[in-house]
Amino acid sequence: MSALKSETYRQKKPAKQVIQRIFLSEYFILIMSLIYFVCVIPFAPRIISQSNLLNLLSNLWPLLVIAIGQTFVLLLGGIDLSQVSIIGVTSVIGTALMSNSFDPAIFEGTPLWGWLIHENGGPLAGSAASVPVSIFVMLIIGTLIGLFNGFFVARFKMPPFMVTLVTQMFLLSFAIYLTQSRNIMGLPESFSAFGTKSLGFIPYAAIFVVLIALGAHFILAKMVLGKWIYASGENEVASVVSGVPTKKVTLFCYAMSGFCAAAGSAIYSARLGMGRPTLGEDIMMDIVGAAIIGGTSLSGGKGKVMWTLFGVFFFTLLFNTLNLFNLSYFTINIVKGLVILAAAFLDVIRTKLMTRMSIVNGAGV
Amino acid sequence: MKKRVSLLLALVMLATMFVGCADKKGEEGTSTSTSSSEGGSKTIALCTEDLETEFWVAAHKAIVDTLEEQGIKVIETNCQGDANKQLEQVKDVITQNVDGIIVIPKDGDTAVAVTKEANNADIPIVIFNRPPTSDEGANITVVCDNATVAEACVDYMVEEAEKKFDKTGEKLTPLIMVGDLGDPNAIARKEGFYAAIEKKPELFNKVIEVPTEWDAATALANLQSAVQANPDVDFLFTSSDFLFPTIQSVLEPLGKWVKVGEEGHVIMGGLDGDATAGELIDEGIIEGTGVQDVYNEADLAISGILDAIEAGETQPDEIREDPGFALTQGNLKEKRMDMWGNILREQ
Numbered sequence: 001m002s003a004l005k006s007e008t009y010r011q012k013k014p015a016k017q018v019i020q021r022i023f024l025s026e027y028f029i030l031i032m033s034l035i036y037f038v039c040v041i042p043f044a045p046r047i048i049s050q051s052n053l054l055n056l057l058s059n060l061w062p063l064l065v066i067a068i069g070q071t072f073v074l075l076l077g078g079i080d081l082s083q084v085s086i087i088g089v090t091s092v093i094g095t096a097l098m099s100n101s102f103d104p105a106i107f108e109g110t111p112l113w114g115w116l117i118h119e120n121g122g123p124l125a126g127s128a129a130s131v132p133v134s135i136f137v138m139l140i141i142g143t144l145i146g147l148f149n150g151f152f153v154a155r156f157k158m159p160p161f162m163v164t165l166v167t168q169m170f171l172l173s174f175a176i177y178l179t180q181s182r183n184i185m186g187l188p189e190s191f192s193a194f195g196t197k198s199l200g201f202i203p204y205a206a207i208f209v210v211l212i213a214l215g216a217h218f219i220l221a222k223m224v225l226g227k228w229i230y231a232s233g234e235n236e237v238a239s240v241v242s243g244v245p246t247k248k249v250t251l252f253c254y255a256m257s258g259f260c261a262a263a264g265s266a267i268y269s270a271r272l273g274m275g276r277p278t279l280g281e282d283i284m285m286d287i288v289g290a291a292i293i294g295g296t297s298l299s300g301g302k303g304k305v306m307w308t309l310f311g312v313f314f315f316t317l318l319f320n321t322l323n324l325f326n327l328s329y330f331t332i333n334i335v336k337g338l339v340i341l342a343a344a345f346l347d348v349i350r351t352k353l354m355t356r357m358s359i360v361n362g363a364g365v
Numbered sequence: 366m367k368k369r370v371s372l373l374l375a376l377v378m379l380a381t382m383f384v385g386c387a388d389k390k391g392e393e394g395t396s397t398s399t400s401s402s403e404g405g406s407k408t409i410a411l412c413t414e415d416l417e418t419e420f421w422v423a424a425h426k427a428i429v430d431t432l433e434e435q436g437i438k439v440i441e442t443n444c445q446g447d448a449n450k451q452l453e454q455v456k457d458v459i460t461q462n463v464d465g466i467i468v469i470p471k472d473g474d475t476a477v478a479v480t481k482e483a484n485n486a487d488i489p490i491v492i493f494n495r496p497p498t499s500d501e502g503a504n505i506t507v508v509c510d511n512a513t514v515a516e517a518c519v520d521y522m523v524e525e526a527e528k529k530f531d532k533t534g535e536k537l538t539p540l541i542m543v544g545d546l547g548d549p550n551a552i553a554r555k556e557g558f559y560a561a562i563e564k565k566p567e568l569f570n571k572v573i574e575v576p577t578e579w580d581a582a583t584a585l586a587n588l589q590s591a592v593q594a595n596p597d598v599d600f601l602f603t604s605s606d607f608l609f610p611t612i613q614s615v616l617e618p619l620g621k622w623v624k625v626g627e628e629g630h631v632i633m634g635g636l637d638g639d640a641t642a643g644e645l646i647d648e649g650i651i652e653g654t655g656v657q658d659v660y661n662e663a664d665l666a667i668s669g670i671l672d673a674i675e676a677g678e679t680q681p682d683e684i685r686e687d688p689g690f691a692l693t694q695g696n697l698k699e700k701r702m703d704m705w706g707n708i709l710r711e712q
């Protein structure tokens with residue numbers, strides 16, 4: 001019977017086989033994105049203008065780095081809802097350190113006044129190293145918050161949804177408390193340049209994100225740690241039995257998620273030229289949506305940095321084109337929601353199809 | 366196979382980028398040719414923050430309708446309160462070679478960021494109703510004199526408070542619902558409130574400040590706590606009229622949502638001049654409201670952007686002020702139909 005099924009597969013028409021191969025390919029989303037991109041050109045020719053492509057890319061980098069962090073947590077079968085608040089809290093602290101001036105009339109009543117910030121700026125104001133040191137501090141804080149989340153998930157087996165939701169609420173309120181809802185302005189030019197300028201023709205933000213993405217890809221694809229992450233997400237009990245240090249793996253993944261959120265925060269803050277306690281508050285759907293569209297599974301054990309890149313590319317492209325079509329904001333949100341749902345549905349179909357094919361091939365070939 | 370597919374896809378992406386880069390020159394050419402080839406037809410982008418209050422809805426409608434009546438194409442975006450998204454949307458409309466941009470910014474700091482983008486692209490920009498927090502960059506700022514309007518409204522409330530004080534001999538407990546302090550309008554309204562209160566300090570206990578962040582849910586939670594802690598609040602100013610339904614939900618169960626002159630009445634006022642405030646003034650529930658003339662502000666914004674486009678000014682830099690006024694129980698008969706909220710109700 002199996003041999004007969006296998007024969008049927010072999011006899012399929014080449015065109016159908018190609019479509020099936022594309023559908024099951026790990027490049028499926030990228031191919032879809034490019035087809036979509038080409039199809040949109042006649043309706044919105046501006047999409048291929050240089051300025052629009054540059055916009056598209058500048059929107060892609062911060063979301064990509066944050067989604068890469070989320071991918072690590074999703075690979076474990078978890079979720080990190082606190083990323084959006086890590087963006088806000090690190091934005092406030094990082095920019096407070098480097099800002100060149102604070103208006104006493106606005107900031108005198110904040111808890112940071114007097115010991116950290118003064119009329120003449122933050123502690124690093126005017127220093128040549130203010131920008132790199134502040135970004136470094138942002139990354140450290142993001143990582144520490146991630147470790148905090150990871151500790152509760154790994155040590156006490158608390159549901160990641162609950163732990164990170166609580167952290168999200170706490171951090172959002174904490175960020176607002178720190179500045180009493182004020183934005184931090186007066187940032188050094190070199191910080192704004194980090195978010196808006198290029199080294200030659202490559203934006204600084206792109207260099208920063210690509211380095212992190214390569215590091216993340218190396219960890220997942222080449223290191224034993226990567227195998228442990230996949231194994232822990234696939235079957236935690238079997239991983240423990242096999243000697244995988246699942247607690248340390250969990251700690252690492254959440255720390256990575258916090259680190260990446262802080263990296264995204266640095267880019268967003270630099271682009272806006274300000275520190276905002278509510279920065280990133282509304283982008284949770286974009287982060288998780290982009291990772292899922294790329295093919296990362298919500299149930300863990302499946303995902304790649306490359307897939308997340310494809311997902312973020314598609315998501316950014318979609319949002320860009322919807323804006324170019326001048327659709328209303330609620331239409332844009334409806335479309336975004338439907339696309340995420342379709343992506344999750346396609347993922348289920350593809351997984352089932354691949355499982356069926358591997359069973360058929362395993363028995364028949 | 367995988368390598369071939371990757372190579373092919375990379376080539377397609379690179380080709381697209383080159384097409385994009387090659388298009389740059391054409392793009393520059395188009396921006397000048399659009400207006401000449403299409404006989405002066407214009408495209409203006411309207412980037413809004415959200416449309417959750419009557420004031421923003423009325424402003425949005427007035428601007429869009431007026432522009433479209435003049436045959437001008439309007440491109441609309443809405444960032445739903447996300448400053449970062451608003452910046453992205455402004456960058457998006459810039460790529461569409463619009464002739465001008467009108468922005469209702471998330472806050473004064475975001476106004477600075479979007480002004481910078483428009484200036485870099487040499488496109489005139491109008492900042493509507495929420496002025497930038499710094500004078501960096503060039504824009505046409507259309508703004509109401511919030512401090513004066515708030516002060517005028519609270520002055521009337523203070524007069525009423527004085528009458529009550531004379532009658533009872535008891536100091537009143539004032540409460541102000543403060544807006545998002547990242548918004549210069551919120552700061553100006555707060556200043557206007559204090560300017561009026563400080564004229565008669567002998568009438569009042571310490572002022573209670575309730576932060577709202579311009580968010581109804583935040584306002585509700587904070588007002589409930591404040592009123593529980595200070596049940597004797599009898600003088601209330603909201604920095605925006607859209608919070609009156611929230612205030613009603615807190616005061617009504619306490620028996621304090623009653624008409625002027627009735628037992629337990631709280632002296633109340635607001636700012637914006639929306640339909641809800643108009644109705645409450647007519648019913649005698651509140652003393653008055655500061656009115657921003659939304660139609661005047663829409664006209665100022667439209668004439669500002671069109672004048673700049675006609676004059677070929679890419680970085681106009683000026684402030685166009687709406688003087689506003691206070692509609693109170695005292696001047697209701699004369700000024701009732703000057704308030705945009707009442708005009709909307711009549712319509």
